Amino acid sequence: MSLREVLTPFSVWKRVLDAPVSIADPFSREASEHYRGFHKNDMETCIGCGTCEAICQNGAIDMVPVEGQNTEKGDSGLRPMIDYGRCCWCALCVDICMTGSLTMSNEYTWVDSDPDAFRFIPGLNEPWKDKQAGYKRENGRVLSGTTRSPMGELHANERIDNFNEICVGYTREEAILEADRCVECGLCVATCPAHMSIPDYIAAVRDQDYDRGLQLLYETNPFSEVCGRICTHKCETSCAAVHEGDAIAIRWLKRHIVDNVPLERRVELIGAPKPATGKSVAIIGAGPGGLTAAYDLAREGVKVTVYEALPKPGGMMRYGIPEYRLPYDALDRDIAVIEAMGVTIKCATVVGVDVQMEDLRQSHDAVILAIGLQMGRGTRIPGSEGAGVERAVDLLRRITAGDPTVPVPETAVVIGGGNVAFDIARSMARLQKIKYGRVGLTLTALEDRAHFLADKEELVEGDEEGVLILDSRGPQEVMRDPSGQVTGLRTWAVTSIFDAEGRFAPAYDESDEQIHQGALVIEAIGQMADTSLLGDALTEKLEWNRGRIKIDSEMRTSEPWLFAAGDAVKGPDVINAVADGHRAARTVMEAIAQGEVVQ
Amino acid sequence: MMRDLHALLTPRHALGPLEIRRENLAFVTLPASNLRGFLTELRDTQGFSHLVLLTAVDWLEEGQFQLTYMMNNRARDLTLGVRVMLDRTTAQMDSIHDLWPTAATYQRELKEMFGITFPGSPRLDEEFILEGWTDLPPYRRDFDSLAYSQQTYAERPGRVTHDPREYMKSKLYPGG
Ligand SMILES: Cc1cc2nc3c(=O)[nH]c(=O)nc-3n(C[C@H](O)[C@H](O)[C@H](O)COP(=O)(O)OP(=O)(O)OC[C@H]3O[C@@H](n4cnc5c(N)ncnc54)[C@H](O)[C@@H]3O)c2cc1C
Ligand code: SF4
Ligand code: SF4
Ligand code: SF4
Numbered sequence: 001m002s003l004r005e006v007l008t009p010f011s012v013w014k015r016v017l018d019a020p021v022s023i024a025d026p027f028s029r030e031a032s033e034h035y036r037g038f039h040k041n042d043m044e045t046c047i048g049c050g051t052c053e054a055i056c057q058n059g060a061i062d063m064v065p066v067e068g069q070n071t072e073k074g075d076s077g078l079r080p081m082i083d084y085g086r087c088c089w090c091a092l093c094v095d096i097c098m099t100g101s102l103t104m105s106n107e108y109t110w111v112d113s114d115p116d117a118f119r120f121i122p123g124l125n126e127p128w129k130d131k132q133a134g135y136k137r138e139n140g141r142v143l144s145g146t147t148r149s150p151m152g153e154l155h156a157n158e159r160i161d162n163f164n165e166i167c168v169g170y171t172r173e174e175a176i177l178e179a180d181r182c183v184e185c186g187l188c189v190a191t192c193p194a195h196m197s198i199p200d201y202i203a204a205v206r207d208q209d210y211d212r213g214l215q216l217l218y219e220t221n222p223f224s225e226v227c228g229r230i231c232t233h234k235c236e237t238s239c240a241a242v243h244e245g246d247a248i249a250i251r252w253l254k255r256h257i258v259d260n261v262p263l264e265r266r267v268e269l270i271g272a273p274k275p276a277t278g279k280s281v282a283i284i285g286a287g288p289g290g291l292t293a294a295y296d297l298a299r300e301g302v303k304v305t306v307y308e309a310l311p312k313p314g315g316m317m318r319y320g321i322p323e324y325r326l327p328y329d330a331l332d333r334d335i336a337v338i339e340a341m342g343v344t345i346k347c348a349t350v351v352g353v354d355v356q357m358e359d360l361r362q363s364h365d366a367v368i369l370a371i372g373l374q375m376g377r378g379t380r381i382p383g384s385e386g387a388g389v390e391r392a393v394d395l396l397r398r399i400t401a402g403d404p405t406v407p408v409p410e411t412a413v414v415i416g417g418g419n420v421a422f423d424i425a426r427s428m429a430r431l432q433k434i435k436y437g438r439v440g441l442t443l444t445a446l447e448d449r450a451h452f453l454a455d456k457e458e459l460v461e462g463d464e465e466g467v468l469i470l471d472s473r474g475p476q477e478v479m480r481d482p483s484g485q486v487t488g489l490r491t492w493a494v495t496s497i498f499d500a501e502g503r504f505a506p507a508y509d510e511s512d513e514q515i516h517q518g519a520l521v522i523e524a525i526g527q528m529a530d531t532s533l534l535g536d537a538l539t540e541k542l543e544w545n546r547g548r549i550k551i552d553s554e555m556r557t558s559e560p561w562l563f564a565a566g567d568a569v570k571g572p573d574v575i576n577a578v579a580d581g582h583r584a585a586r587t588v589m590e591a592i593a594q595g596e597v598v599q
Numbered sequence: 600m601m602r603d604l605h606a607l608l609t610p611r612h613a614l615g616p617l618e619i620r621r622e623n624l625a626f627v628t629l630p631a632s633n634l635r636g637f638l639t640e641l642r643d644t645q646g647f648s649h650l651v652l653l654t655a656v657d658w659l660e661e662g663q664f665q666l667t668y669m670m671n672n673r674a675r676d677l678t679l680g681v682r683v684m685l686d687r688t689t690a691q692m693d694s695i696h697d698l699w700p701t702a703a704t705y706q707r708e709l710k711e712m713f714g715i716t717f718p719g720s721p722r723l724d725e726e727f728i729l730e731g732w733t734d735l736p737p738y739r740r741d742f743d744s745l746a747y748s749q750q751t752y753a754e755r756p757g758r759v760t761h762d763p764r765e766y767m768k769s770k771l772y773p774g775g
Contacts, residue, residue, distance in 0.1 A: 076761075077766070
C-alpha cells in the first residue's frame with residue numbers, strides 16, 4: 001500500500017465545513033410536480049363506472065357505495081376504493097378514468113399502524129385531498145376513443161324527392177371501431193326503459209358474433225330492427241363516454257346487429273315457443289306495446305290474438321313514423337318474427353265496432369289494451385274548423401296508406417315544434433317536391449330554436465331539405481278567403497311560454513304579427529287516446545287518472561281481467577311501449593298462474 | 600440530408616420507405632439479415648456512431664416482434680430509427696455487441712422481458728431485473744398481468760366490490 005492510498009481518505013476532511021448535500025428531514029421533502037403519489041378523486045365528477053377497477057392490473061380497486069353519493073341516471077353511486085397493499089402507482093386508472101375525476105397528488109409518505117388504513121376511498125378526507133401538484137393526464141390525453149364513427153346519410157338533394165331511408169347503416173369496420181370505444185361499464189342499462197344488455201351486445205359486435213348479439217337483443221326487445229333506427233336513445237345520454245367525448249352510438253350498433261342477421265336466421269336463433277298452455281289472451285292494438293306483450297305471451301305457450309283497427313300491424317311505427325326514418329320492410333321483419341311465434345294478428349278489425357270488449361272478455365283469459373294515442377289535438381284557434389286544416393297524425397296515416405286524396409298544395413304551414421311536427425313537415429315537403437319540383441313548407445313553433453322539443457337532427461335535416469323553420473311563433477288564426485279557402489296562418493311572436501308557476505300560458509308580442517302563406521294548415525301539437533271502444537258501462541266502471549285509464553306499476557287496470565300498456569296509459573315512445581308490453585305480459589302470466597283472471 | 604442518405608443506401612441494403620418525423624428524425628425498416636451490414640456502414644462511413652437505444656414492440660396480432668435501433672449522428676444532430684421485423688415464434692436476431700458493447704445490456708433486457716434471443720451476446724441468459732421469473736416474459740402482450748398479480752400476491756381479507764350495472768339495478772329497478 002502506497003502512502004498516497006493511506007492519505008487520500010483524509011482529503012475529504014477539507015469538505016467538513018461545506019453545506020451538507022444529504023437531506024436532514026427526508027419526510028417532508030416535496031416530490032416533483034408530476035410525481036405519481038397518492039390518489040385523489042373528485043367525488044362529484046366521478047360517475048362510478050368502474051373503468052378504473054377494470055384496468056387495474058394489480059386488482060387493487062374495489063367499487064363501493066359511499067355515503068352521500070346517490071345512484072341515479074348515469075351515476076352508479078359507487079366510488080373506487082384502492083388497496084395500497086397492491087397498488088404500484090402505475091396510474092393506468094388515472095389515464096383511463098372516463099371523467100378525469102381520478103388524479104394523483106405528489107404525496108408519498110403515509111405512516112399508520114393499522115394495515116387496513118391503506119385501503120381507502122380517495123376523495124373523502126385524505127390530507128392530500130386538495131393538493132394541486134401530482135400526476136395528471138398530460139395535455140388532457142384521453143385513452144379511450146372520443147369520436148363516434150359517423151353514420152352515412154343520403155345528401156339532402158338525394159332524399160328530398162323520395163321516401164328512401166336516410167341513414168345507410170354502419171359497415172363492419174365502422175361498427176367495430178365504434179364498439180371498441182365502449183368500456184362495458186353498463187351505466188346505460190338503467191336508463192334504457194327495457195334495460196337492454198347494451199354492453200353485452202356491443203361486445204358481440206366487437207367479437208363479430210352477430211348470432212349472439214341477436215339473441216341478446218331478443219331477450220329484451222322484439223323490436224330491435226325498429227329501435228335500431230328510430231329509438232329515442234335516451235341510454236346514450238347516460239353513457240360514460242359522454243364526459244370526455246361522444247356517447248357510444250348504442251342505437252346504431254343495435255341496428256348493425258339486426259341488419260347482419262337474415263330473418264330466417266333470427267327465427268332459428270330464438271327457437272320455438274314453449275308448448276301450448278291452453279290459455280288465451282286478446283290484445284287490442286298492434287303497436288309496439290301490444291305486439292311485445294303478444295310476443296312474450298306466445299313464447300310462454302299462450303294463444304294470442306291481436307285485434308288491430310288498421311289494415312296493417314305496427315301502430316304508429318307504421319302509420320306515424322315516416323318511411324324515410326323507418327322503412328316498412330324493416331318493421332315487417334320485426335313483426336314477421338312475432339308472427340312466427342304463433343301470434344295471430346286480425347287487422348282491419350275495430351274493437352267496439354266489429355267486435356265488442358265484452359266478447360273478448362268472455363272468450364279469453366285476459367285482455368290487454370294497447371290502443372295508443374290515435375287522435376290529433378286541435379289548436380282551437382279561429383278558422384281551424386273545416387276543410388284546409390288537418391291533424392298531423394291523420395295525414396301521416398293517410399300518407400302511409402297511400403291515400404290518393406291526401407292534399408298536397410304548393411304551400412303549407414305546420415303548427416308545432418316536436419318530432420311529429422317535423423315528421424309531417426318533412427313528409428309533406430317530399431310530396432311537394434315530387435308534385436311541384438319545389439318545397440313550400442313553413443313550420444312554426446312556440447319554442448325558440450335552442451328549446452325545440454324535436455331532436456336536433458330534425459332541425460338540421462329539416463333546414464337542409466328546405467323547410468322554413470320559424471321559432472317563437474304562436475298561432476292566432478287560420479286565414480281564409482271569402483270562399484272559405486285556407487290562405488295561411490297568422491302568428492304573433494312568443495315572449496314566454498310558461499307563467500311564473502311553470503304552467504303552460506304563452507305570452508305574445510302582438511305588435512310582431514306575421515302571416516305565413518299556405519293553402520293547408522297542419523296541427524301537430526299532440527295526440528290523445530280514443531277510448532270509445534270501452535263503451536259506457538266499462539268506462540264508468542274503470543278508474544281513471546286525469547283522462548287516462550288508471551294502471552298500477554304492473555300494468556293492471558282496476559278491472560282484474562283488463563291490463564293496459566303503451567302510449568294510451570304511459571308513453572311516450574316505442575321503447576317505453578316495449579318495456580310496458582313485457583311488464584303487462586309478465587303480470588298476465590302471473591295472474592293466469594294464480595287463477596286470478598275471471599274466465 | 601436524410602433523404603440523400605436514404606437514396607444512397609437503399610439499393611445496397613434493401614431499405615423500405617423513409618418515414619420522416621421531424622427534420623432530424625426519421626425511421627426506416629429493412630430485412631433483418633441486412634441489419635449488421637447497414638449499421639456498420641452507418642457507423643463507419645456516415646457518422647452514426649452512437650447507439651441511443653435498442654427496444655422492441657410485440658405485434659401479437661401480426662405474429663411479429665419489431666426491434667428498433669435508434670442511431671445518432673452527433674456531429675450532424677441526426678437520428679435514424681432502424682427497424683427490423685422478426686418472426687414472433689423464432690424470436691431470434693443477430694447480436695451487435697461486437698459493434699457496440701452497450702448493445703449486450705439491451706439484448707439481455709430484451710431476452711428477459713420479451714424472450715427475444717441474440718445468440719453469442721455476453722451474459723445473455725443471466726437475470727437482468729427479474730428474479731426467479733418462471734412465467735412468460737412479462738412484456739409479451741399475451742402475458743396476463745392481472746392474472747399474474749392475482750396468483751402471486753395475497754388479497755387483504757374483507758375486500759368486496761360491486762358491479763355498477765347490477766348495483767344500479769338493485770337500487771333503481773329491483774323488479775326488472
Ligand atoms: C308521427 C310520430 C312519430 C313518432 N316517432 C317516434 C320515434 O321516432 N321514436 C319513438 O320511439 N317513438 C316515436 N313515436 C311514438 C311511438 O310511435 C309510440 O310511442 C308507440 O308507437 C306507442 O305504441 P303503442 O303500442 O302504445 O301504440 P300505437 O303504436 O299507437 O299502436 C296502437 C294500435 O292500436 C290500434 N287501435 C286503437 N284503437 C283500436 C280499436 N278500437 N280497435 C283495434 N285497434 C285499435 C291502432 O290502430 C294502433 O295500430 C312517434 C309517434 C308519432 C305519432
Ligand atoms: S395506480 Fe395502477 S396499480 Fe394503482 S390502483 Fe391505479 S391502476 Fe391500479
Ligand atoms: S374511471 Fe373515473 S369516473 Fe369511472 S369510477 Fe373510476 S374514478 Fe370514477
Ligand atoms: S355504451 Fe357507454 S355507458 Fe353503456 S356500457 Fe358502453 S361505455 Fe358504458
